[in-house]
Amino acid sequence: MTACIEAQGLRKTYGSTTALGGVDLHVEEGRILGLIGPNGAGKSTTLDAILGLIPYEGALQVLGLNPWMQREKLMQQVAFIADVAVLPRWIRVHQALDYMEGIHPRFDRAKAETFLAKTSIPPKARVKALSKGMTAQLHLALIMAIDAKLLVLDEPTLGLDILYRRQFYDSLLNDYFDHRRTILITTHQVEEVQHILTDVLFIQRGKITFSSSMEAFETRYAEVMVQPENLNAARALKPVSERQVFGRSVLLFDGLEPEKAAALGEVRTPSLADVFVAMMTHQGGIQ
């Protein structure tokens, strides 16, 4: 399989701040990768390097190209949504389509129109008259109509309510993703992306601290509400974390055999958010 993104020892410093301290990445085509990390961990810097927006040290190839040296060529195959929709407020919806048609060789106007027809966005409305959610939908319609090999999303649903956030990810999965494209997402709303990801990376203080396919993730962790009499035995099995819920101890285990977990108490499969929080707190990762 061809790698869509390949990085070795990616580093970026801003004065005395190390934003990226040697990041290795290997992302194959057709994956939906979540890059998850606390504030200031280096997520946006990683995306900026991948998009060729900043110079960096180390080796980085995106779609076989060097993003900093070959940005123009790369941008013909990449689409990007930044945290806040950056569409000009004066532009009308149909003018935004005209504009995209004019500048982007891979923009399919009919596709954007089909997508917009499913929303309540009036084609003649100006961006400034649209709600935040509608603006995000318009942005998504413009992006989804680009036949890109890589879609990069940096906190794409920031400021949107839960209904729009759901709709955004559902559209992405149902109307856009085709198992050939690669999607890279950073977000703090871990719970909401878990179901669409194929792979996950945790980034902490400029380093990748965890990397897994979602398939492996789902069988790897167990959270056990331990019976009080089993607590010492459970702690001896080296849990990733321990927390109290309604006066009971809940321990998170990595790689514990299902029978052993079941013998300790009530078992459930933790969410990505549970494991993320456990790892960040356990490793002192909240910055």
Ligand SMILES: Nc1ncnc2c1ncn2[C@@H]1O[C@H](COP(=O)(O)OP(=O)(O)OP(=O)(O)O)[C@@H](O)[C@H]1O
């Ligand atoms: N242009 C810049 N100048 C100086 N420092 C920067 C710049 N961009 C990022 N940094 C620093 O690099 C580190 C990583 O920042 P980055 O924006 O990549 O984090 P992030 O994980 O995207 O955070 P958030 O979730 O808060 O958006 C932070 O310490 C940040 O202050």
